Amino acid sequence: MSIAEQSADLPTLEQQMQAIGAGARTASLALAQASAETKNKALTAAATALRDQRPAILAANAEDMAEAEGRLSKAMLDRLKLTDERVEAMATGVDEIAALADPVGDVIASWERPNGLKISRVRVPLGVIGIIYESRPNVTADAGALCLKSGNAAILRGGSESFRSSSAIHAALVAGLEAAGLPAAAIQRLPTRDRAAVGLMLKMADSIDIIVPRGGRSLIERVQAESRIPVIAHLDGNCHVYVDAGAGLEMARQLTVNAKLRRTGICGAAETLLVDAAVAGSHLGPIVNDLLEAGCEVRGDAATQAVDPRVVAAGEADWDTEYLDAIIAVKVVDGVDAAIAHIREHGSQHTDCIVTDEAAAAERFLNRVDSAIVLHNASTQYADGGEFGMGAEIGISTNRLHARGPVGVEQLTSYKYVVRGDGQCRP
Amino acid sequence: MSIAEQSADLPTLEQQMQAIGAGARTASLALAQASAETKNKALTAAATALRDQRPAILAANAEDMAEAEGRLSKAMLDRLKLTDERVEAMATGVDEIAALADPVGDVIASWERPNGLKISRVRVPLGVIGIIYESRPNVTADAGALCLKSGNAAILRGGSESFRSSSAIHAALVAGLEAAGLPAAAIQRLPTRDRAAVGLMLKMADSIDIIVPRGGRSLIERVQAESRIPVIAHLDGNCHVYVDAGAGLEMARQLTVNAKLRRTGICGAAETLLVDAAVAGSHLGPIVNDLLEAGCEVRGDAATQAVDPRVVAAGEADWDTEYLDAIIAVKVVDGVDAAIAHIREHGSQHTDCIVTDEAAAAERFLNRVDSAIVLHNASTQYADGGEFGMGAEIGISTNRLHARGPVGVEQLTSYKYVVRGDGQCRP
Numbered sequence: 001m002s003i004a005e006q007s008a009d010l011p012t013l014e015q016q017m018q019a020i021g022a023g024a025r026t027a028s029l030a031l032a033q034a035s036a037e038t039k040n041k042a043l044t045a046a047a048t049a050l051r052d053q054r055p056a057i058l059a060a061n062a063e064d065m066a067e068a069e070g071r072l073s074k075a076m077l078d079r080l081k082l083t084d085e086r087v088e089a090m091a092t093g094v095d096e097i098a099a100l101a102d103p104v105g106d107v108i109a110s111w112e113r114p115n116g117l118k119i120s121r122v123r124v125p126l127g128v129i130g131i132i133y134e135s136r137p138n139v140t141a142d143a144g145a146l147c148l149k150s151g152n153a154a155i156l157r158g159g160s161e162s163f164r165s166s167s168a169i170h171a172a173l174v175a176g177l178e179a180a181g182l183p184a185a186a187i188q189r190l191p192t193r194d195r196a197a198v199g200l201m202l203k204m205a206d207s208i209d210i211i212v213p214r215g216g217r218s219l220i221e222r223v224q225a226e227s228r229i230p231v232i233a234h235l236d237g238n239c240h241v242y243v244d245a246g247a248g249l250e251m252a253r254q255l256t257v258n259a260k261l262r263r264t265g266i267c268g269a270a271e272t273l274l275v276d277a278a279v280a281g282s283h284l285g286p287i288v289n290d291l292l293e294a295g296c297e298v299r300g301d302a303a304t305q306a307v308d309p310r311v312v313a314a315g316e317a318d319w320d321t322e323y324l325d326a327i328i329a330v331k332v333v334d335g336v337d338a339a340i341a342h343i344r345e346h347g348s349q350h351t352d353c354i355v356t357d358e359a360a361a362a363e364r365f366l367n368r369v370d371s372a373i374v375l376h377n378a379s380t381q382y383a384d385g386g387e388f389g390m391g392a393e394i395g396i397s398t399n400r401l402h403a404r405g406p407v408g409v410e411q412l413t414s415y416k417y418v419v420r421g422d423g424q425c426r427p
Numbered sequence: 428m429s430i431a432e433q434s435a436d437l438p439t440l441e442q443q444m445q446a447i448g449a450g451a452r453t454a455s456l457a458l459a460q461a462s463a464e465t466k467n468k469a470l471t472a473a474a475t476a477l478r479d480q481r482p483a484i485l486a487a488n489a490e491d492m493a494e495a496e497g498r499l500s501k502a503m504l505d506r507l508k509l510t511d512e513r514v515e516a517m518a519t520g521v522d523e524i525a526a527l528a529d530p531v532g533d534v535i536a537s538w539e540r541p542n543g544l545k546i547s548r549v550r551v552p553l554g555v556i557g558i559i560y561e562s563r564p565n566v567t568a569d570a571g572a573l574c575l576k577s578g579n580a581a582i583l584r585g586g587s588e589s590f591r592s593s594s595a596i597h598a599a600l601v602a603g604l605e606a607a608g609l610p611a612a613a614i615q616r617l618p619t620r621d622r623a624a625v626g627l628m629l630k631m632a633d634s635i636d637i638i639v640p641r642g643g644r645s646l647i648e649r650v651q652a653e654s655r656i657p658v659i660a661h662l663d664g665n666c667h668v669y670v671d672a673g674a675g676l677e678m679a680r681q682l683t684v685n686a687k688l689r690r691t692g693i694c695g696a697a698e699t700l701l702v703d704a705a706v707a708g709s710h711l712g713p714i715v716n717d718l719l720e721a722g723c724e725v726r727g728d729a730a731t732q733a734v735d736p737r738v739v740a741a742g743e744a745d746w747d748t749e750y751l752d753a754i755i756a757v758k759v760v761d762g763v764d765a766a767i768a769h770i771r772e773h774g775s776q777h778t779d780c781i782v783t784d785e786a787a788a789a790e791r792f793l794n795r796v797d798s799a800i801v802l803h804n805a806s807t808q809y810a811d812g813g814e815f816g817m818g819a820e821i822g823i824s825t826n827r828l829h830a831r832g833p834v835g836v837e838q839l840t841s842y843k844y845v846v847r848g849d850g851q852c853r854p
Contacts, residue, residue: 258852378848402829421805425685
């Protein structure tokens, strides 16, 4: 019986989902108590299994690719495709997660009260994490490993295009769990491509503690609208580079080109350049020329169009657009306060940068721009958990609650208060 | 025109709500930048205004009381009533909040990367906090002051019974804001008793960052079900005291009576007593007798009924009930693991306590009971931000995300990453 047939009958899907949820909850209790050694043993064994099972993983991926051929865009096909190198990169990623410090049990703070009570705040896992993602099959390994490291059970729902690839990768993770004596249900994936399963998953508030969607805007908006479970979401990264009056020309040129063009498809890529009118005469032309020469389309306001005939006119929508492409919007503004005001109006509170040698302007910008990441004289492309030294990340949160910015193993935890007394009764 | 008339026309209410939201958002920008001195000046001036305006506050409260007489229960009337002492207690509470450390701008962590980037994680306000509460008018002062201290704008929606009292208290807070040159819109209250306003408020995700409901279960469930804004909620406190085989009798007796009876109406009050079978013979009788003598109804399993004829039979529902009254459910269990299992099945992950002199049993309980607060040899009645040394609290969160346990000024903040470089471009 095919998967589609198995899940065609909704009551069965509901029962399947309930069984998955109950299994995850039970597994989460074991995981929360698992030692760092045990979890690392499972991760190391999973990395080995990914390497050992590479032929099976590639064969499964070839089937996914064959089915997707002609139905997905070239970019989507590239995301779906696995190679020897990509499987090795996944295994290396899992090894790196094993090497991270275990956040569980960390004493975040401790103090003693005048009445002798000793209070400590101790990191504990969140519980069960549901992850809903799109085509890239490597998310199966990343997300499963991050949840395991942080002591959480995971329920993974990958894109239907990568169903077979994810299944093969998941098998390697389960092999790792079993090698360490941890329950296989610690990392489960939905055994169906049925989209109704996502709707059910988003309502399983009794068995899932948090939902992490990874993918495009439509996926994230659907999850936010439907979920009865708290969501850690990553929405737009409409990132800005502001070149202040105090910016050196060379640094401004290099940072802008790097922020925009190093990789255009990542959330930390710059989308709008703001240039202080005070240095527009000296800085704007060379920066715009660099961008154009590097193959970037430049959409500018009148002042920017005046410096180069290749600049096209920016419309109002450009200030609000996350291109994720070799296109940049450019505007001349009157000083740091005007830059801050523009970013407040049009930014997405993700990542924004000021280039300047003036400490006062830098501090004003860092303090007043209310984004998850604010940078002074550094490329917005550093918006990444790995670059922050946090190890692998499950995404970058644009929430203000719980986790903001890169979400690594520490952000996948909660805490509890442990209070030790010697018989204190409250007066 | 009366308030009821003003809000009878729904489009007008929507416009009112939008204006309140926009005002709060603008005010939040000023508050986020306000110095500790300015915020404290506003708080101190508000405390003074509460004292100065006591006659007006009491007169407004008398009107509320007159309207509520005969319509509310005696307990509700008592919550609504203000006296000289209660107004002074409010003012003192605001002074105490002024004396707390300012969380905004705290550097939570900072580190340097091999490439020279200096990264710090800095505490920032959440933004705009919506607080929905029931009859007690003092919440207006507490919640307004806590939001102000933590740099957040507040939108307050008190119970309709306390409408005039809250209005008078709010006027004192606004006087404080104005004395410090802060925008009056930093603390707003809904100028209507119309319940439809709550529904609108819960959908204002653009202008409110977080909702804190304070009140009974039905209020909190309504807010959780309807809100499109993240909620910090406080649900049941079905708290347990477990008397282990290693417990000294005297401590077990004193702690149990204190945990149950010091105040029965607070969320940290014990609701179920579990006694290890190994010491049931020696400990159960005296503890049950203490409870009964102190006027507590005891609902026990068969073993507990056997020790005292005054014990009534517990039904299955008793293990899941938060009495908030002088009633306790009592059960004999087989050791610490059975106690942990009972708490997992019936507890509400709020506050649970073990009484024992055995370190191993204590650590097992503290580690495996997954509650916001776990205590060893200390009364569950200590579940309180003030008792934890955190200062005033806006409530105790039973969420796992963001804030767990007491929610004080620190828990009303988010953070951002500030990255300082000298021209780093990402390779």
